[in-house]
Amino acid sequence: MDMNQYLEVFIDESKEHLQTCSEQLLELEKNPHDLAIVNEIFRSAHTLKGMSATMGYEDLANLTHKMENVLDAIRNGKIALNSEIFDVIFQAVDDLEAMVFSIADGGDGKRDVTLVVNKLEMIEKGESPSGAAAADETSVALAIEFMPEAIKYDEFELTVLQQSKEQGFESYEISIYLREDCLLKAARVFMVFEVLEKLGEVIKSTPSAEMLEEEKFDQHFTVTFITKEPVIDLQKMIMKVSEVEKVEIQPIETDKFKHQENNVGPIAPVPNKEEKSPGIQSNEEHEPESKKSSGSRNTSSKTIRVNIERLDILMNLFEELVIDRGRLEQISRELNNQELHETVERMSRVSGDLQNIILNMRMVPVETVFNRFPKMVRTLARDLNKKINLEIIGAETELDRTVIDEIGDPLVHLLRNAMDHGIETPEIRLANGKPEEGTVVLKAYHSGNHVFIEISDDGAGISRDRVLKKAIGNGIISEENGAALSDKQVYELIFASGFSTAEVISDISGRGVGLDVVKNTIESLGGSVSIDSKPGAGSTFLIQLPLTLSIISVMLVEIQREKFAVPLSSIIETAIIKKEDILNAHNQQVIDFRGKVLPLLFLKDIFEVPLHTEDDDFYSVVIVRKGDKMAGLVVDTFIGQQEIVLKSLGNYLNNVFAISGATILGDGQVALIVDCNALIK
Structure with missing residues (x-):
């Protein structure tokens, strides 16, 4: 029987079952004695095993079978749950996800899972899984020492590498070898990083920064580095550090990581079905939609999957x-x-x-993105030695699929930023009179034609003085101008390109590469991001996104004989002003608008529209806003509101200033769509 016809169904259902396993494992960790949750995970694992065997993916079926045996022993009271066992089961689910995504990318679904299988077998026998880890410690050390090319990158790190490439940076894996008789290895590592930070940004170190600081490595370590400096200069600068014996620099081709086995992306829930496709083995006890809470069942709805x-x-x-x-x-x-x-x-x-x-x-619920975060938060909290609780509110809020596809990576970075820089360690929190467990809240809700996503934490907040000092030191702003800024305006400075207040090497936060990318990504979607913070109380990032990107409401305006479209989402109001009311301030034409000084932007000059008529005594002005900044766009005539279809300008015109696209009007004319965010920036 040809099973390829069922491949798409298999992949969708496998992702669904693995998502159920991840969610219910997190729930089980909070309620380890709730056997209903164990049964829920067991059912999903059992169904996945049968499906995998039917489709011929033996590695996937075998690992699921081992995990199923452990779950069966747990629900029958033969094994008592502890943190070690949870870690092993989570690792098994991670490997299963990697296999499924390998299959989805056209691979064979094979993966070396010997270590996790050994651990599962030891758990099944009632032995401690740490013995299996010790047995493989030597081989792991050798892999780090002699296989620098085998460095694995998680989703966030890959995003940083790919987006840095798009911004003109080059990425390298730099292997540094210290002399055998080097005594103060940690000091040499620090000196190497000090050199590198003057030339670019460190994305990752192998071994980790903590292990390097504690000298838990031999004579060799590798850093993943982005820069615009030539390779020969990098090598010369690093070799100037005493007791560095050899430096090897390998360019990173980001394309080769596209299908990296351990690069597991979001697992999106898929619509439920009443009927299973023939050839896919299923379990009568299991209903795919039964993942909201353990022990509960939702009634199946009549839905179909559509490509x-x-x-x-x-x-x-x-x-x-x-x-x-x-x-x-x-x-x-x-x-x-x-x-x-x-x-x-x-x-x-x-x-x-x-x-x-x-x-x-x-429209797709944002839970398709949010679902991946609880497990990520659990892992990072353990790596950071912090106690962090993630609260998700409004996961049912819906967004257009095109927006959903783009919003995941910015949210990953903001969550990592909150965990790394926001939430304090348990000791510091207790000393400050806070509960030792920090809280990060991820919230989504509708308002008008927009969706808002908030990422807030109850951590240390942002230090105005520290941000201002760093911004002045980096030349982002002058000391005189900085003193006149409000707290909120100072906090916005952290979105500047390359800005970072990190004082220590961190594999979590991305070393300052990212917040500007976060802002650029959100603004490219027609959205905006703002930040508010209270020192000692926490910070909140607020993202505003349009519901859809395909059909938008605009105000059509005319400049000379050309038509332009201004998105209604950016418009506050329209006004007619007298020419004599225009003032000059700091070489900028402005008006007094409701007690505020409002800069005027003449679109005919910005877009170099050919002049056909002379200016009259009155100007038509469209008042637009981006965050807390406003401007007046001077046009010739208001035509009226209209729904238009947003069309791309294509690859050859993708860098036109302040134009986000075009539309075809009813009379066949083409109108350019004004990017108000770019104008106000």
């Missing part, structure tokens, strides 16, 4: 219909025919309803 490419095609066809609808409305107004007018009006209502249905079909 997202089909939805994209449907959306593109409807976008063409929207363009033609606008043309028909214009013709109807020009001809002034009552019957035509009524027909077009009815067609507009029907197409409007169809538009809502199609947009809703593309």
Whole structure:
């Protein structure tokens, strides 16, 4: 039997079962005596084992079988849960996820899981799994010593490497060998890092920074480094550090990590089904949607899985219909025919309803992104020796799939930032009168045509003086201008490119590479990000995102004989001002707008629109806002509001200043869409 026809179903259902395992393991860790949760995990593992065996993925089936045996012993009271056992089961789930994603990327799903299998077998026998780890300690050490190319990167580190490449940086794995008779190895490591930090940014060290500081390594260590400096200069500078014997620099090709086995991305829940596809072995006890809480079942809903490419095609066809609808409305107004007018009006209502249905079909709950974070927080909290509780609120909030696809990496960085820099260690928290367990809250909610996502923590907050000192030292702002900034404006400085207040090497926070990328990514989606903080009480990052990116509401304006579209989401109001009301301040034309000094931007000058008519005594102004900053866009005429289809300018015009795309109007003309964020920036 040809099983390829069932591959897509197998991958979707496998991801679903593994997501259930991850969620329920986190729940079981909080309630280790709740056998209903163990049964839930067992059912998912049992079903996954059967599916894998049926599809011929023996490695996947064997590892699941070993995990299933341990779970069966736990639910039968033969094994008592402890932290060691939880760690091993989590590792098994991580390996299973890597196998499934390997299959999804066209691989064979094979993976060396000898270590975790040995640990599971020892647990099943009632022995401590730490013995298996000790047996493999020598081979692991050799892998670090002699295989620097085998360095593995997690999702966040890969994102930093890829986005740094896009910004013109080069990435390298730099292997540094110290002399055999080197006595103060940690001091030499510090000196090497001091040299490197003057030339670029350290992304990762192998062994970890902590192990290097404690001299838990032989004579060799590797750093992952991004820079714009030539390789020969890097080598010369590092070799100047005494007792460094050899330096090997290997360029990193980020493309080769695309299908890295341990690079496990988000596991997205998929729609439930009432019927299983033939050829996929299932368990009668299991219902895919039963993952909200242990021991509870939701009623199956009649749903089908639809390939997202089909939805994209449907959306593109409807976008063409929207363009033609606008043309028909214009013709109807020009001809002034009552019957035509009524027909077009009815067609507009029907197409409007169809538009809502199609947009809703593309909406995906943010839980598809949020679901990966609890396990990530658990792992990082252990690495940082901190106690952190992640609270997720509003996971059912929906966003367009295109936005969902892009928002995951910025959220990963902000969460890591909150855990690394925000939440204090248990000792410091207790000394400051706080509970030893810190709290990070991830919250999503709708408001108007936007979705807001908040990442807040009850940690140390942000030090205004420290941020300001760093910003002045980096030349981001002058000391005189810095003194005039409000606290909120000072906090916004951390989004500047390359800004970092980190004083020690950290593999968690990304060493200052990221917050500017976070901001750029969110703004490229038509959103914004702001920050607020109270020293000693914590910080809050607020992300504002549009519900969808495909069809947007705009204000059409005219400049000379050219039409432009300004997104309504950026507009506060429109105004008519007299020419004589315009003032000059610091070589900038401004107006007094409701008691505030508002800069004026003349779009005809910015976009170099050919002049056909002279200025008159009155100006039409569109007041736009980005965060707490505002500006007035001076245009010739307001045409009116309209829903338009956002079209890309293509690869050749992707760097046009302050233009985010274009649209085709009802009369066939092309109108450029103004990027207000870029203008105000």
